[in-house]
Amino acid sequence: MHSESICITVDGEHIEGTFAVPRTGVPGILFVHGWTGSQQSDLKSAREIAALGCVCLTFDLRGHAATEALRMSVTPRQNLHDVVAAYDALVSHPMVDRSSIAVIGSSYGAYLATILTSFRPVRWLSLRVPALYRDEHWSLAKGQLDRLDLTHYRNSPVGPDDNRALAACARFDGDVLAVESENDHLVPHMTVANYVAAFRHARSLTYRVIAGADHALSEKESRAAYASLLVGWVREMVLGAR
Template identity: 50%
Template structure:
Protein backbone atom coordinates (compact mmCIF):
# COMPACT_ATOMS: atom_id res chain seq x y z
CA UNK A 1 0.00 0.00 0.00
CA UNK A 2 1.34 3.45 -0.93
CA UNK A 3 2.31 5.65 2.01
CA UNK A 4 0.21 8.78 2.41
CA UNK A 5 2.77 10.81 4.33
CA UNK A 6 5.85 12.50 2.97
CA UNK A 7 9.17 10.75 3.52
CA UNK A 8 12.26 12.10 5.23
CA UNK A 9 15.48 10.71 3.81
CA UNK A 10 18.67 10.47 5.79
CA UNK A 11 22.08 9.23 4.61
CA UNK A 12 23.49 6.49 6.81
CA UNK A 13 27.02 5.10 6.89
CA UNK A 14 27.58 1.71 8.52
CA UNK A 15 30.95 0.23 9.35
CA UNK A 16 31.00 -3.46 8.48
CA UNK A 17 34.23 -5.46 8.57
CA UNK A 18 36.27 -2.28 8.47
CA UNK A 19 34.50 -1.05 5.35
CA UNK A 20 31.85 1.61 4.85
CA UNK A 21 28.36 0.52 3.83
CA UNK A 22 26.28 3.43 2.57
CA UNK A 23 22.54 3.48 3.10
CA UNK A 24 19.51 5.75 3.24
CA UNK A 25 17.02 5.71 6.09
CA UNK A 26 13.46 6.61 5.07
CA UNK A 27 10.78 7.38 7.65
CA UNK A 28 7.38 9.11 7.63
CA UNK A 29 7.56 12.87 7.93
CA UNK A 30 6.21 14.20 11.21
CA UNK A 31 3.84 15.71 12.13
CA UNK A 32 1.12 13.55 10.61
CA UNK A 33 -2.65 14.00 10.11
CA UNK A 34 -5.06 12.87 12.82
CA UNK A 35 -8.62 11.59 12.50
CA UNK A 36 -11.31 11.39 15.16
CA UNK A 37 -14.13 8.87 14.68
CA UNK A 38 -17.56 9.48 16.25
CA UNK A 39 -20.01 6.58 16.18
CA UNK A 40 -23.79 6.85 16.00
CA UNK A 41 -26.41 6.64 18.75
CA UNK A 42 -26.70 3.04 19.90
CA UNK A 43 -23.39 2.12 18.28
CA UNK A 44 -19.85 1.93 19.59
CA UNK A 45 -16.27 2.41 18.50
CA UNK A 46 -16.03 -1.16 17.17
CA UNK A 47 -17.99 0.04 14.12
CA UNK A 48 -15.19 2.46 13.23
CA UNK A 49 -12.13 0.33 13.91
CA UNK A 50 -11.84 -1.13 10.40
CA UNK A 51 -11.81 2.33 8.77
CA UNK A 52 -9.49 3.70 11.47
CA UNK A 53 -7.04 0.85 10.87
CA UNK A 54 -7.06 1.59 7.13
CA UNK A 55 -6.18 5.22 7.77
CA UNK A 56 -3.51 4.24 10.28
CA UNK A 57 -1.89 2.12 7.56
CA UNK A 58 -1.84 5.23 5.38
CA UNK A 59 0.22 7.08 7.97
CA UNK A 60 -2.51 8.84 9.99
CA UNK A 61 -3.05 8.77 13.75
CA UNK A 62 -6.65 7.78 14.54
CA UNK A 63 -8.72 7.82 17.71
CA UNK A 64 -11.98 5.96 18.25
CA UNK A 65 -14.00 6.05 21.46
CA UNK A 66 -17.36 5.15 23.01
CA UNK A 67 -19.71 8.01 23.79
CA UNK A 68 -21.13 8.07 27.31
CA UNK A 69 -23.96 5.58 27.69
CA UNK A 70 -22.42 3.24 25.11
CA UNK A 71 -20.29 0.09 25.38
CA UNK A 72 -17.46 0.50 27.90
CA UNK A 73 -18.03 4.17 28.69
CA UNK A 74 -19.88 5.24 31.82
CA UNK A 75 -23.34 6.76 32.50
CA UNK A 76 -26.82 5.51 31.75
CA UNK A 77 -27.82 5.90 28.11
CA UNK A 78 -31.25 7.20 29.15
CA UNK A 79 -29.64 10.10 31.04
CA UNK A 80 -27.20 11.32 28.38
CA UNK A 81 -27.97 14.73 26.85
CA UNK A 82 -26.62 16.16 23.63
CA UNK A 83 -24.42 18.44 25.71
CA UNK A 84 -22.95 15.36 27.43
CA UNK A 85 -22.18 13.83 24.04
CA UNK A 86 -20.64 17.05 22.75
CA UNK A 87 -18.49 17.27 25.88
CA UNK A 88 -17.28 13.72 25.18
CA UNK A 89 -16.42 14.66 21.60
CA UNK A 90 -14.51 17.75 22.72
CA UNK A 91 -12.51 15.69 25.22
CA UNK A 92 -11.76 13.06 22.55
CA UNK A 93 -10.67 15.74 20.07
CA UNK A 94 -8.39 17.39 22.63
CA UNK A 95 -6.83 14.04 23.50
CA UNK A 96 -6.11 13.31 19.84
CA UNK A 97 -4.72 16.80 19.25
CA UNK A 98 -2.37 16.38 22.23
CA UNK A 99 -0.58 13.39 20.70
CA UNK A 100 3.04 14.31 19.94
CA UNK A 101 3.05 13.30 16.24
CA UNK A 102 -0.18 15.09 15.36
CA UNK A 103 -0.24 18.08 13.03
CA UNK A 104 -2.77 20.29 14.80
CA UNK A 105 -3.59 21.98 11.49
CA UNK A 106 -4.46 18.64 9.89
CA UNK A 107 -7.17 17.04 12.02
CA UNK A 108 -10.19 15.44 10.42
CA UNK A 109 -13.41 14.05 11.87
CA UNK A 110 -15.45 11.08 10.66
CA UNK A 111 -18.98 10.90 12.06
CA UNK A 112 -21.88 8.50 11.52
CA UNK A 113 -25.53 9.52 12.00
CA UNK A 114 -25.69 11.11 15.48
CA UNK A 115 -21.90 11.18 15.32
CA UNK A 116 -22.17 13.24 12.13
CA UNK A 117 -24.44 15.68 13.94
CA UNK A 118 -21.90 15.99 16.75
CA UNK A 119 -19.12 16.41 14.19
CA UNK A 120 -20.93 19.39 12.65
CA UNK A 121 -21.25 20.98 16.09
CA UNK A 122 -17.57 20.28 16.79
CA UNK A 123 -16.44 22.33 13.79
CA UNK A 124 -17.73 25.47 15.52
CA UNK A 125 -15.64 24.76 18.62
CA UNK A 126 -12.38 23.23 17.36
CA UNK A 127 -10.28 23.42 14.17
CA UNK A 128 -11.41 20.65 11.78
CA UNK A 129 -9.74 20.48 8.40
CA UNK A 130 -11.66 17.53 6.95
CA UNK A 131 -15.23 16.56 7.78
CA UNK A 132 -16.54 13.19 6.60
CA UNK A 133 -20.09 12.17 7.52
CA UNK A 134 -22.10 9.07 6.74
CA UNK A 135 -25.90 9.48 6.99
CA UNK A 136 -25.53 12.57 9.24
CA UNK A 137 -28.50 13.27 11.49
CA UNK A 138 -30.21 16.58 12.17
CA UNK A 139 -32.02 17.69 15.33
CA UNK A 140 -33.93 20.81 16.38
CA UNK A 141 -32.19 22.93 19.02
CA UNK A 142 -35.17 22.80 21.36
CA UNK A 143 -34.88 20.60 24.46
CA UNK A 144 -31.09 20.62 24.22
CA UNK A 145 -30.76 19.56 27.86
CA UNK A 146 -33.35 16.79 27.59
CA UNK A 147 -31.77 13.30 27.53
CA UNK A 148 -31.30 12.36 23.91
CA UNK A 149 -33.19 9.08 24.36
CA UNK A 150 -36.21 11.05 25.62
CA UNK A 151 -36.56 13.39 22.64
CA UNK A 152 -39.91 13.16 20.85
CA UNK A 153 -39.13 11.00 17.82
CA UNK A 154 -42.14 12.31 15.88
CA UNK A 155 -40.97 15.90 16.36
CA UNK A 156 -37.44 15.00 15.26
CA UNK A 157 -38.74 13.10 12.24
CA UNK A 158 -40.93 16.01 11.18
CA UNK A 159 -38.05 18.45 11.62
CA UNK A 160 -35.82 16.43 9.32
CA UNK A 161 -38.43 16.45 6.56
CA UNK A 162 -38.62 20.23 6.47
CA UNK A 163 -36.18 22.44 4.52
CA UNK A 164 -34.05 24.65 6.75
CA UNK A 165 -31.90 27.70 6.17
CA UNK A 166 -28.18 27.74 6.98
CA UNK A 167 -28.76 29.31 10.39
CA UNK A 168 -31.82 27.22 11.18
CA UNK A 169 -30.15 25.39 14.05
CA UNK A 170 -26.76 25.03 15.72
CA UNK A 171 -25.56 22.28 13.41
CA UNK A 172 -26.53 24.10 10.22
CA UNK A 173 -25.02 27.34 11.54
CA UNK A 174 -21.76 25.46 12.08
CA UNK A 175 -21.97 24.12 8.52
CA UNK A 176 -22.44 27.65 7.18
CA UNK A 177 -19.26 28.82 8.90
CA UNK A 178 -17.15 25.78 8.01
CA UNK A 179 -14.33 26.36 5.50
CA UNK A 180 -12.69 22.95 5.23
CA UNK A 181 -13.41 19.96 3.00
CA UNK A 182 -16.59 17.92 3.36
CA UNK A 183 -17.67 14.42 2.36
CA UNK A 184 -21.31 13.37 2.82
CA UNK A 185 -22.16 9.72 2.21
CA UNK A 186 -25.87 8.99 1.84
CA UNK A 187 -27.63 5.63 2.00
CA UNK A 188 -29.96 5.06 -0.95
CA UNK A 189 -32.61 3.43 1.24
CA UNK A 190 -32.14 5.39 4.46
CA UNK A 191 -35.22 4.96 6.62
CA UNK A 192 -34.16 7.55 9.21
CA UNK A 193 -32.53 10.49 7.44
CA UNK A 194 -34.71 11.88 4.64
CA UNK A 195 -33.27 13.57 1.57
CA UNK A 196 -34.60 16.93 2.79
CA UNK A 197 -32.25 16.90 5.79
CA UNK A 198 -29.24 16.17 3.61
CA UNK A 199 -30.23 18.91 1.17
CA UNK A 200 -30.43 21.39 4.06
CA UNK A 201 -26.91 20.41 5.11
CA UNK A 202 -25.50 20.66 1.61
CA UNK A 203 -27.09 24.07 1.12
CA UNK A 204 -25.62 25.25 4.43
CA UNK A 205 -22.04 24.40 3.42
CA UNK A 206 -21.56 27.67 1.53
CA UNK A 207 -17.92 28.43 2.35
CA UNK A 208 -16.29 25.02 2.14
CA UNK A 209 -13.06 24.40 0.28
CA UNK A 210 -14.78 21.42 -1.35
CA UNK A 211 -18.00 19.43 -0.95
CA UNK A 212 -18.38 15.83 -2.12
CA UNK A 213 -21.64 13.89 -1.97
CA UNK A 214 -21.85 10.15 -2.58
CA UNK A 215 -24.83 7.79 -2.51
CA UNK A 216 -24.52 4.08 -1.73
CA UNK A 217 -27.44 2.66 -3.65
CA UNK A 218 -29.58 0.14 -1.80
CA UNK A 219 -27.91 0.78 1.56
CA UNK A 220 -29.97 1.18 4.73
CA UNK A 221 -29.25 3.70 7.49
CA UNK A 222 -27.42 1.11 9.62
CA UNK A 223 -25.66 -0.29 6.52
CA UNK A 224 -25.30 -3.86 7.79
CA UNK A 225 -24.66 -5.35 4.33
CA UNK A 226 -20.91 -6.22 4.08
CA UNK A 227 -20.85 -5.14 0.44
CA UNK A 228 -22.18 -1.69 1.32
CA UNK A 229 -19.65 -1.46 4.15
CA UNK A 230 -16.83 -2.22 1.72
CA UNK A 231 -18.08 0.45 -0.66
CA UNK A 232 -18.17 2.98 2.17
CA UNK A 233 -14.69 2.04 3.35
CA UNK A 234 -13.33 2.49 -0.18
CA UNK A 235 -15.08 5.87 -0.56
CA UNK A 236 -13.83 7.11 2.80
CA UNK A 237 -10.20 6.03 2.49
CA UNK A 238 -10.03 7.22 -1.11
CA UNK A 239 -11.40 10.66 -0.24
CA UNK A 240 -9.13 11.08 2.78
CA UNK A 241 -6.11 9.94 0.80
CA UNK A 242 -6.91 12.52 -1.87
CA UNK A 243 -7.45 15.30 0.68
CA UNK A 244 -4.27 14.64 2.62
CA UNK A 245 -2.14 14.27 -0.49
CA UNK A 246 -3.46 17.59 -1.79
CA UNK A 247 -2.64 19.27 1.52
CA UNK A 248 0.92 17.94 1.39
CA UNK A 249 1.44 19.28 -2.13
CA UNK A 250 0.04 22.68 -1.13
CA UNK A 251 2.71 23.21 1.51
CA UNK A 252 5.71 22.02 -0.47
Protein backbone atom coordinates in the same frame (compact mmCIF):
# COMPACT_ATOMS: atom_id res chain seq x y z
CA MET B 1 10.23 19.40 4.40
CA HIS B 2 13.58 20.26 5.99
CA SER B 3 17.02 18.64 6.07
CA GLU B 4 19.07 17.33 8.97
CA SER B 5 22.75 16.46 8.49
CA ILE B 6 24.07 13.41 10.30
CA CYS B 7 27.38 11.61 10.71
CA ILE B 8 27.34 7.84 10.23
CA THR B 9 30.04 5.69 11.78
CA VAL B 10 31.18 2.68 9.74
CA ASP B 11 34.30 0.55 10.19
CA GLY B 12 35.87 3.18 12.41
CA GLU B 13 35.35 5.90 9.81
CA HIS B 14 32.69 8.57 9.37
CA ILE B 15 30.48 9.29 6.40
CA GLU B 16 28.00 12.10 6.04
CA GLY B 17 24.29 11.76 5.43
CA THR B 18 21.19 13.92 5.26
CA PHE B 19 17.71 13.20 6.58
CA ALA B 20 14.82 14.71 4.60
CA VAL B 21 12.25 15.24 7.35
CA PRO B 22 8.66 16.51 7.12
CA ARG B 23 8.22 19.84 8.89
CA THR B 24 4.99 18.62 10.46
CA GLY B 25 3.62 15.43 11.90
CA VAL B 26 1.02 13.16 10.31
CA PRO B 27 -2.72 13.81 9.93
CA GLY B 28 -4.97 12.90 12.85
CA ILE B 29 -8.35 11.27 12.21
CA LEU B 30 -11.15 11.30 14.81
CA PHE B 31 -14.09 8.90 14.44
CA VAL B 32 -17.45 9.69 16.09
CA HIS B 33 -19.97 6.83 16.09
CA GLY B 34 -23.75 7.10 15.99
CA TRP B 35 -26.45 6.73 18.64
CA THR B 36 -26.61 3.14 20.03
CA GLY B 37 -23.31 2.40 18.25
CA SER B 38 -19.76 2.14 19.55
CA GLN B 39 -16.18 2.53 18.44
CA GLN B 40 -16.26 -1.10 17.27
CA SER B 41 -18.06 -0.01 14.10
CA ASP B 42 -15.15 2.30 13.20
CA LEU B 43 -12.15 0.11 13.97
CA LYS B 44 -11.88 -1.52 10.54
CA SER B 45 -11.91 1.81 8.69
CA ALA B 46 -9.54 3.28 11.26
CA ARG B 47 -6.99 0.55 10.60
CA GLU B 48 -7.25 1.03 6.84
CA ILE B 49 -6.81 4.78 7.13
CA ALA B 50 -3.95 4.43 9.61
CA ALA B 51 -2.15 2.43 6.90
CA LEU B 52 -2.18 5.61 4.77
CA GLY B 53 0.06 7.28 7.33
CA CYS B 54 -2.45 8.76 9.76
CA VAL B 55 -3.04 8.54 13.50
CA CYS B 56 -6.65 7.46 14.08
CA LEU B 57 -8.67 7.67 17.29
CA THR B 58 -11.96 5.86 17.92
CA PHE B 59 -13.84 6.16 21.22
CA ASP B 60 -17.18 5.44 22.90
CA LEU B 61 -19.58 8.29 23.62
CA ARG B 62 -21.10 8.36 27.08
CA GLY B 63 -24.27 6.30 27.13
CA HIS B 64 -22.64 3.58 25.04
CA ALA B 65 -20.50 0.47 25.52
CA ALA B 66 -19.13 0.50 29.10
CA THR B 67 -21.36 3.47 30.07
CA GLU B 68 -24.59 2.21 28.47
CA ALA B 69 -26.39 2.69 31.82
CA LEU B 70 -26.30 6.45 31.12
CA ARG B 71 -28.06 6.19 27.75
CA MET B 72 -31.46 7.45 28.83
CA SER B 73 -30.04 10.45 30.68
CA VAL B 74 -27.06 11.69 28.64
CA THR B 75 -27.61 14.90 26.64
CA PRO B 76 -26.22 16.11 23.30
CA ARG B 77 -24.35 18.82 25.23
CA GLN B 78 -22.60 16.14 27.31
CA ASN B 79 -21.79 14.06 24.25
CA LEU B 80 -20.25 17.12 22.58
CA HIS B 81 -18.01 17.40 25.63
CA ASP B 82 -17.00 13.79 24.94
CA VAL B 83 -16.11 14.66 21.35
CA VAL B 84 -14.09 17.71 22.38
CA ALA B 85 -12.20 15.65 24.96
CA ALA B 86 -11.45 12.97 22.35
CA TYR B 87 -10.28 15.63 19.88
CA ASP B 88 -7.92 17.06 22.51
CA ALA B 89 -6.56 13.59 23.21
CA LEU B 90 -5.91 13.08 19.49
CA VAL B 91 -4.04 16.35 18.97
CA SER B 92 -1.94 15.68 22.08
CA HIS B 93 -0.41 12.64 20.35
CA PRO B 94 3.23 13.52 19.57
CA MET B 95 2.98 12.33 15.95
CA VAL B 96 -0.12 14.34 15.04
CA ASP B 97 0.00 17.54 13.00
CA ARG B 98 -2.52 19.82 14.72
CA SER B 99 -3.21 21.62 11.45
CA SER B 100 -4.22 18.37 9.70
CA ILE B 101 -7.21 16.99 11.57
CA ALA B 102 -10.10 15.08 10.00
CA VAL B 103 -13.33 14.19 11.79
CA ILE B 104 -15.46 11.31 10.52
CA GLY B 105 -18.96 11.11 11.98
CA SER B 106 -21.99 8.91 11.40
CA SER B 107 -25.61 9.90 12.11
CA TYR B 108 -25.70 11.42 15.64
CA GLY B 109 -21.91 11.41 15.56
CA ALA B 110 -21.97 13.45 12.33
CA TYR B 111 -24.27 15.99 14.01
CA LEU B 112 -21.81 16.31 16.90
CA ALA B 113 -18.86 16.46 14.50
CA THR B 114 -20.23 19.52 12.75
CA ILE B 115 -20.72 21.35 16.05
CA LEU B 116 -17.18 20.40 17.09
CA THR B 117 -15.88 22.56 14.22
CA SER B 118 -17.21 25.62 16.08
CA PHE B 119 -14.85 24.90 18.97
CA ARG B 120 -11.80 23.19 17.46
CA PRO B 121 -9.95 23.51 14.11
CA VAL B 122 -10.90 20.79 11.62
CA ARG B 123 -9.45 20.54 8.12
CA TRP B 124 -11.50 17.65 6.72
CA LEU B 125 -15.05 16.66 7.69
CA SER B 126 -16.83 13.46 6.67
CA LEU B 127 -20.54 13.09 7.46
CA ARG B 128 -22.40 9.83 6.84
CA VAL B 129 -26.20 10.07 7.12
CA PRO B 130 -25.93 13.16 9.37
CA ALA B 131 -28.84 13.39 11.79
CA LEU B 132 -30.42 16.69 12.78
CA TYR B 133 -31.93 17.79 16.11
CA ARG B 134 -33.78 20.86 17.29
CA ASP B 135 -31.65 23.38 19.18
CA GLU B 136 -34.07 23.25 22.10
CA HIS B 137 -33.16 19.56 22.53
CA TRP B 138 -29.53 20.45 23.29
CA SER B 139 -29.74 19.97 27.06
CA LEU B 140 -32.47 17.29 27.08
CA ALA B 141 -31.88 13.58 27.50
CA LYS B 142 -31.13 12.30 23.98
CA GLY B 143 -32.71 8.89 24.62
CA GLN B 144 -36.07 10.42 25.54
CA LEU B 145 -36.66 12.69 22.53
CA ASP B 146 -39.96 12.37 20.66
CA ARG B 147 -39.26 10.22 17.59
CA LEU B 148 -42.31 11.46 15.66
CA ASP B 149 -41.30 15.06 16.25
CA LEU B 150 -37.77 14.28 15.03
CA THR B 151 -39.15 12.67 11.90
CA HIS B 152 -41.25 15.75 11.14
CA TYR B 153 -38.29 18.07 11.76
CA ARG B 154 -35.95 16.06 9.55
CA ASN B 155 -38.42 16.16 6.67
CA SER B 156 -38.61 19.96 6.84
CA PRO B 157 -36.36 22.54 5.20
CA VAL B 158 -34.02 23.94 7.88
CA GLY B 159 -31.29 26.53 7.40
CA PRO B 160 -28.16 27.68 9.26
CA ASP B 161 -30.09 30.50 10.97
CA ASP B 162 -32.30 27.96 12.71
CA ASN B 163 -29.93 25.17 13.75
CA ARG B 164 -26.55 25.15 15.53
CA ALA B 165 -25.18 22.24 13.49
CA LEU B 166 -26.10 23.83 10.17
CA ALA B 167 -24.69 27.16 11.37
CA ALA B 168 -21.38 25.40 12.01
CA CYS B 169 -21.52 23.96 8.49
CA ALA B 170 -22.06 27.45 7.05
CA ARG B 171 -18.85 28.63 8.76
CA PHE B 172 -16.74 25.60 7.82
CA ASP B 173 -14.09 26.30 5.17
CA GLY B 174 -12.40 22.91 4.87
CA ASP B 175 -13.11 19.87 2.69
CA VAL B 176 -16.35 17.92 3.14
CA LEU B 177 -17.61 14.43 2.31
CA ALA B 178 -21.40 13.96 2.70
CA VAL B 179 -22.79 10.44 2.32
CA GLU B 180 -26.47 9.54 2.10
CA SER B 181 -28.11 6.10 2.21
CA GLU B 182 -30.70 5.63 -0.52
CA ASN B 183 -33.18 3.75 1.68
CA ASP B 184 -32.69 5.59 4.98
CA HIS B 185 -35.77 5.57 7.25
CA LEU B 186 -34.16 7.67 10.00
CA VAL B 187 -32.32 10.41 8.11
CA PRO B 188 -34.35 11.35 5.00
CA HIS B 189 -33.00 13.06 1.90
CA MET B 190 -34.28 16.45 3.12
CA THR B 191 -31.97 16.32 6.14
CA VAL B 192 -28.91 15.52 4.05
CA ALA B 193 -29.94 18.23 1.56
CA ASN B 194 -30.12 20.73 4.44
CA TYR B 195 -26.56 19.85 5.43
CA VAL B 196 -25.21 19.99 1.88
CA ALA B 197 -26.83 23.36 1.24
CA ALA B 198 -25.38 24.76 4.46
CA PHE B 199 -21.75 24.29 3.36
CA ARG B 200 -21.49 27.69 1.69
CA HIS B 201 -17.78 28.24 2.23
CA ALA B 202 -16.36 24.72 2.04
CA ARG B 203 -13.11 24.35 0.10
CA SER B 204 -14.59 21.28 -1.58
CA LEU B 205 -17.79 19.25 -1.19
CA THR B 206 -18.15 15.63 -2.26
CA TYR B 207 -21.70 14.26 -2.06
CA ARG B 208 -22.48 10.59 -2.64
CA VAL B 209 -25.51 8.31 -2.27
CA ILE B 210 -24.97 4.63 -1.49
CA ALA B 211 -27.48 2.79 -3.68
CA GLY B 212 -29.81 0.41 -1.84
CA ALA B 213 -28.27 1.17 1.55
CA ASP B 214 -30.25 1.62 4.76
CA HIS B 215 -29.31 3.87 7.67
CA ALA B 216 -27.22 1.29 9.50
CA LEU B 217 -25.52 -0.15 6.39
CA SER B 218 -26.95 -3.55 7.31
CA GLU B 219 -25.85 -5.26 4.11
CA LYS B 220 -22.25 -6.28 3.54
CA GLU B 221 -22.25 -4.67 0.09
CA SER B 222 -23.34 -1.33 1.55
CA ARG B 223 -20.64 -1.42 4.21
CA ALA B 224 -18.02 -2.25 1.59
CA ALA B 225 -19.20 0.58 -0.67
CA TYR B 226 -18.99 3.10 2.16
CA ALA B 227 -15.59 1.88 3.33
CA SER B 228 -14.21 2.16 -0.19
CA LEU B 229 -15.66 5.65 -0.60
CA LEU B 230 -14.36 6.85 2.77
CA VAL B 231 -10.85 5.47 2.44
CA GLY B 232 -10.59 6.78 -1.13
CA TRP B 233 -11.65 10.27 -0.03
CA VAL B 234 -9.23 10.31 2.90
CA ARG B 235 -6.43 9.10 0.62
CA GLU B 236 -7.16 11.93 -1.81
CA MET B 237 -7.27 14.53 0.96
CA VAL B 238 -4.18 13.30 2.83
CA LEU B 239 -1.98 12.68 -0.18
CA GLY B 240 -3.10 15.96 -1.73
CA ALA B 241 -1.98 17.80 1.38
CA ARG B 242 1.53 16.37 1.37
